[in-house]
Amino acid sequence: QADLAMYAAKESGRNTLQFFDPTMQATALKRATLEAELIRAVDLAQFCLYYQIQVADEGRVIGAEALIRWQHSERGLVPPGDFIPLAEDSGLILPLGDWVLSTACAQLARWARNPRFAELTLAVNLSIKQVREPDFVNKVTGILARTGANPRRLKLELTESLFAGDIEDLIGKMHALKACGVSFSLDDFGTGYSSLSYLRQLPLDQLKIDQSFVRDLLIDPNDTAIARTVVALADTLGLSVIAEGVETRAQQDRLRQLGCFAYQGYLFGRPLPLAEFEALVRQVRATA
Ligand code: C2E
Ligand code: MG
Ligand code: MG
Ligand code: MG
Secondary structure (H helix, E strand, O other): OHHHHHHHHHHHHOOOOHHHOHHHHHHHHHHHHHHHHHHHHHHHOOEEEEEEEEEEHHHEEEEEEEEEEEEEOOOEEEOHHHOHHHHHHHOOHHHHHHHHHHHHHHHHHHHHOOOOOOOOEEEEEOOHHHHHOOOHHHHHHHHHHHHOOOHHHEEEEEOHHHHHOOHHHHHHHHHHHHHOOOEEEEEEEOOOOOOHHHHHHOOOOEEEEOHHHHHOOOOOHHHHHHHHHHHHHHHHHOOEEEEEOOOOHHHHHHHHHHOOOEEEOOOOOOOEOHHHHHHHHHHHHHHO
């Protein structure tokens, strides 16, 4: 909400007399403060990655999704929803996105040297701004080469917002990275503007059922129908499917009935700092 207010202020701020509105001024000030702090946070290395486990049935661990956190000196742990939109808007998402990808790939390279974790895949969220950069493909291959990460263990998460832009450009970049072994997952699927023809053209590997459809899976027949449709669509297109936001055993059971066999959500684990994530992986395997 706060971010939306910031955007509204920015958008309406062009060529208007909003400076005389004290709430707008407060919002603009808050935004400027946050932006300044965000820039400083990059230098102060206040960001870190949390890892959320992804599992298949029978407790098989598939891998993790890397989720950024900002360790703010006064505000505590700031969730990405509170600063990613601003980072995107200010262009700071480019250095920040590089940091996320480099950190994730360095972790993949470390896991590769440990038989216990060598098979894990790591999913990394990308902003549309990053993908639209002309040197995006070189950026990713450069980071892979520098860190020594196996591209086959890296999964890049895109959202349907990308479909609004140059689709040929997107397809070309995806093909180039897929040729190196990188795979792609479509995040928050069902909440955006997917067109079936784009879905068919894009070299995707996975659809991610958005948590908004998982939440009321047992009480809302529409959500069940949507989940069933996403599974069928993935099947038709030859893609795998994973559900996010799985919080209860009943949701997992229903998803399995619908043909979805991979899950991510609080039921299996919250996003965790590295050491805790690794402990969770050991524990899940030990009890499987
Ligand atoms: P997302 O990629 O869809 O990530 C899933 C979000 O759902 C995460 O929120 C996760 O903590 C939360 N979640 C996972 N399981 C459950 C559950 O069972 N119940 C509920 N209620 N929530 C669950 P988080 O970490 O706050 O991230 C929010 C969004 O911020 C992400 O959504 C992603 O779009 C964005 N984000 C996170 N890290 C990055 C990053 O490194 N780069 C970019 N560009 N965006 C990021
Ligand atoms: Mg994601
Ligand atoms: Mg998502
Ligand atoms: Mg999301």
